[in-house]
Amino acid sequence: MIMNPAAQSSNIAVKVEDLEKKFGDFIAVNQINFEVKQGEIFGFLGPNGAGKSTTIRMLCGIYTPTSGKGTVGGFDIVKEQHNIKQHIGYMSQKFSLYDDLTVEENIDFYSRIYNIPKNEREKRKDETIRLAGIEEFRKRLTRTLSGGWKQRLALGCAIIHQPGIIFLDEPTSGVDPITRLNFWNIIKDMAAQGRTIFVTTHYMDEAQNCDRLMMIYHGTMIAMGTPEEMKTSIMKNEILEIVMPEAEKWMEKVSQLDSVKETALFGVNIHAVVYDSGKATQDIKDFFRQQGINDYSVNRIKASLEDVFVSLIETYDEEHKDK
């Protein structure tokens, strides 16, 4: 991996300070700060419209930031966009290959765009086709491939020049679970080779695969840490899982108890976010006894990433209610 000497010594792949992007009056990204280490899988989490894609585009040299600064692979994201582009791979949210070209033509096109030497091209092409698992479709028009294959081919083309830093914007949206699993195996392999992966997603089960996560909401960073840290130290509240028949009927009532902050339905069970699990468990038991219900169980569980995310967003909304 070729990088700026400064970056090589510091082991930092991506670093931004007070990065901001405005579109007119709208603040898409609001002064965020973070660092991504070399070889890390860095997950960027947030609902649609949170500013994930805008951030990625600024890092890839597609957008110029309104203010703030940053480096990718040691190159300045404002002044050295051209250098950045030679050392990164980017896969946008939208499927972005030419669907009127064949699989091979698409690969050839990107190898030539990245100036891959002639004697390397065939080898890389075979690797890419193997990666996408489409050996038998080499001569087929890309249009005729199914979603999962297209997505893997797009990834293959985005990394054909073997970049050190790879940006993936919701790479698994709209693909089947098996392809998703396969995709994440590829991502982990690439990280194991020392490449840095910057990935956005809104699937919480995928976020679990990341080394570190950053949550962004309304353009603002609301949390950062490893998945484990997210679920323990960052999550201030505790979670009780209530298993009972007709849970959806009781969810609202339980949320009105003083010691319960809020409730949400997870599958057929209720997850109650509480301030103190001991006191809340007692309150819930008392409430059900009054109602004459015996057929239930209450257990403290470890917060899932989804719990953390929902809770952080609610806290943010609470704090910004007046604005």
Added chain:
Amino acid sequence: MNFKRIWAISSKEFIQIKRDPRSLGLALVIPVFLLLIFGYGLSLDIDRVPTVIWDQDASSQLTRDFLLNFKLSKYFKIVRYTDNYRDIDNLIDRNKVLMALVVPKDFSHYLESKKTAPLQLLVDGSDSNTATIAMGYARSVVQKYNADLLTESFAEAGFRPSKTVNLRSRVWFNMGLNSRWYIVPGVISMIIMIIAALLTSICIAREWERGTMEQLISTPVKPQELIIGKFIPYFTIGFFDLSVGVFMARVLFGVPFRGSYFLLIILSALFLTGALSQGILISAGARTQLLASQLATLSTFIPTTLLSGFIYPIFNMPKFVQAVTYLIPARYYISILRGLFLKGNGIQVMWNEAVFLLLFAIIMFSLAIRKFRKKGV
């Protein structure tokens, strides 16, 4: 600039054009189609004006001799003889005739008794231009007849007319005053302008629409590489269309080509560069294929047809509109094409136009690159 990358983009574009029969058809068939329609359909020559005659003095030899002047003229075509006004009304209403000539009963009697004979001409004025021209033709036939009568009566009286002016006109460059010779070079320029702006604007808007542009922007491709890469295939198509146009003009319509082919190629390349850049500029503003194609058609077709002197002479336009025509690149290109085809002009009389085309190409090309850079690349 990296030529390998430029060529990568061009060859990708060639494959895409080959696989898209619609845009290929647009590029190759439309020019032939337009040339046929304009070349055959749009004739500005007015001859064989359909005419009906009511000769109320039909028994007279003198009247018949007089009417022979109309019959033998190539400007009139006598479609019918009649003996009532109802018929004339009807024929004009149904557009069967453009004018009616009514010879009164005592036409020959007046002439024989050396008096001025009345002659009625009824003209359909709903197309005022054609009507004016038809009336002019009729007037000149009558004037010629009068002059002959005058000479005759002078001769009878023993005088010899002197002191007359004899106008001898010679038409240069287009001896037959064939309007097709004037139109066809204009059609060629229109085709190049429309095809070039339309195809490039669509091919770039398509990349925005499908998200492939965003992917391209994230690669090390520079704006000028992308634009030049896109240029090469459409430049080829443009020159193909130009050759088809010149070939059809010469072979099918018999328009002479008296200038230098070298100049034709150089100046056409300038015009084409400007038109292609205009297409790119449009597509950078309009990111859907639909909007891009509409904008491209609107911004090229209308000015090129109406304001370039293609059909309507610029010196006839109001001063303000005349000023606007200086901004229409097709104006210069059409004038160059006419100069090359009909007059065999060299660069020493066309350098004015050539400079404007060069400016057009440079301005449009740099605007296109700037617009692209601002959008992200």
